[in-house]
Amino acid sequence: MQFNKDSLYANPLGEITTFKFDDAVVNVFPDMIQRSVPGYSAIISAIGLLAGRFSQSHSQCYDLGCSLGAATLAMRDQITAADCRIVAVDNSAAMVERFKRNLAVDEAKASIDIQCADIREISIERASVVVLNFTLQFVPVADRARLLEKIYRGMLPGGILILSEKLAFDNERQQALQVDMHHHFKKMQGYSELEISQKRSALENVLLAESFDVHRRRLMAAGFDSAEIWFQYFNFASMIALK
Known part of the structure; x- marks a missing residue:
């Protein structure tokens, strides 16, 4: 499948506006995410x-911050439990509209409910699987614990939360190394120094990364039985929290 190439930050911008998941981003998002997040395809799979x-049978699986539905469709393709409904939620109207349009021509119909809403405001009910795939980092820090507590309360025993995040590191040398290697990764994907710099500025104060220790403490405080990293590629990681 061919996607539009991400060149949103290829030319000098007089004013760098705050990053938003608008129509311009939607048009290049598959290319952007693949070239920006190390290991993204492995995480989705x-x-x-x-x-x-x-x-679990008669349960719901949530993709919170679903964007164009990559994780939703990966779940759809692997779930065999009877009467299991997938709820995909994103607060970007542009993302939701494009996802619905793409799903409309998808031959493999499934029970997928796509909603345009703030994930902090929706109900989580009878959840066996919840996915926050590079979503929590865009939620205000003050709201993160309350969101995870709500998710935990709405999950069935034996449920799983998959949380993927860009990580920060307490050690200055580690932080500098991980950021540098991520930038090197992006250069290897064809991004220029200008693109990397301008996008970083656009994401400042929008994407707020935290350390694994902070994530783990918050997950355990919410009630989860355990929380561990299952995948990490430089400063991008995916965690599993079990109820």
Whole structure:
């Protein structure tokens, strides 16, 4: 499948506006995410496998911050539990509209409910699988604990939360190394120094990364039985929290 190439930050911008998941981003998002997040395809594939393992009959699986539905469709392709409904939620109207349009021509119909809403405001009910795939980092820090507590309360025993995030590191040398290697990764994907710099400025104060220790403490405080990293590529990681 061919996607539009991400060149949103290829030319000098007189004023760098705050990053938003608008129509311009939607048009290049598949290319942007693949070239910006190390290991993204592996994470998506594993989300499908984990959903197949943990989905329960007569339950719901949530993709919170679904964007164009990559994780949703990976779950759909692996879930075999009877009467298992997928709820995909995003607060970007542009993302939701494009996802619905793409799903409308998808031959493999499934029980997928796509909603345009703030994930902090929706109800989580009878959840066996919940996915926050590079979503929590865009939620205000003050609201993160309350969101995870709500998710935990709405999950069935034996449920799983898959949380993928860009990480920060307490050690200055580690932080500098991980950021530098991520930038090197992006250069290897064809991004220029200008693109990297301008996008970084656009994401400042929008994407707020935290350390794994902070994530783990918050997950355990919410009630989860355990929380561990299952995948990490430089400063991008995916965690599993079990109820």
